[in-house]
Amino acid sequence: MLAGFLGSGKTTLLNHLLHRSGGSRIGAIVNDFGAIEIDAMAVAGALGDSTVSLGNGCLCCAVDASELDSYLERLARPDARIDVIVIEASGLAEPQELVRMVLASEHDRVVYGGLVEVVDAAEFDATREKHPEIDRHLSLADLVVVNKLDRVDDGERVLRLVRSHAEHAAVVPATYGRIDPEFLFDCRPGEERVGQLSFDDLHDHAEGIEEAGEAGPAHAGHLHTAYDSLSFVSEVPLNPRRLMEFLDSRPEGLYRVKGYVDFGPHDRGNRYAVHAVGAFLRFYPEPWDREEPRLTQLVLIGSGIDSAALAKELEACRDDAPHADEHSMWGVLRYVQDSDGPTGEEIPGA
């Protein structure tokens, strides 16, 4: 189980594992919070038919575990020749619920392999402040990957802090999720840990039901209940200047933006993957596939956001002018990173 807060680097790590898995065959189940399956799109290219996408909503609140179980069963069939299945949870999922679902699997070829939590070292303090329950997620983990160490000066402090909350786990430092895949295969939880987890899980679950009362679902205390997501799709290209104005002035609660942008005549050869995580913003130009429909597809996730107003602002970025104006891409290109590492900038004041 691969978990971690919004934008911490789960998909990046999964892609790294898929490319560096050596002789092991890895299957992936990707759970997106938003209605457009951006994460699955980012992974699917690498995997083909051993990727499964469970979109739109947190897997931890699936009414019954049978959908997950049927995918697990499919990927675990001997003819799929898969050794390890990685389930990438949405950035707002409750890991203990997911683990419970895997433990409940009725297929004897499915054995729970452990919980990997990815931490964004640059956002760690701010995320803990907003969501103290993150500490509990760390205490459940079998392996914690402290990612994005290139973005902090005090990596040692963050590592120490993580270690103090993740007493059962191996804690590994990383940039761009580049960990030795062997860690993944070595982080199996002991019997005792699994037992302990099941107990905690039942306890939490009971609490959730009480809080929600009869009318509500049993996930009242879950992280994702405080978040909204907005999906935006446009066949009309976006104007790069207007999009940059939108991103430069994005509200503080809008923590995560991800997806692909079509800038039309401003760059006909590439689509632009875009990622915002807190104040972090990057664009990644990728050549369009010839067959691919030219679409902009974005998912915005935040707490206390006015989705209707944001949708309107994005609508206003649409631009069907046939020609690009000079230097129109400059604002975007400031946030393009070179192939080896980050060169983009933080948005001042964001």
Ligand SMILES: Nc1nc2c(ncn2[C@@H]2O[C@H](COP(=O)(O)OP(=O)(O)OP(=O)(O)O)[C@@H](O)[C@H]2O)c(=O)[nH]1
């Ligand atoms: N500087 C830096 N950026 C990173 C690192 N790892 C990932 N990123 C970037 O962080 C952004 C988010 O990474 P993802 O892998 O999509 O994060 P995620 O956890 O899958 O995101 P959600 O599924 O939305 O929760 C992307 O722009 C990544 O390129 C890192 O070590 N350093």
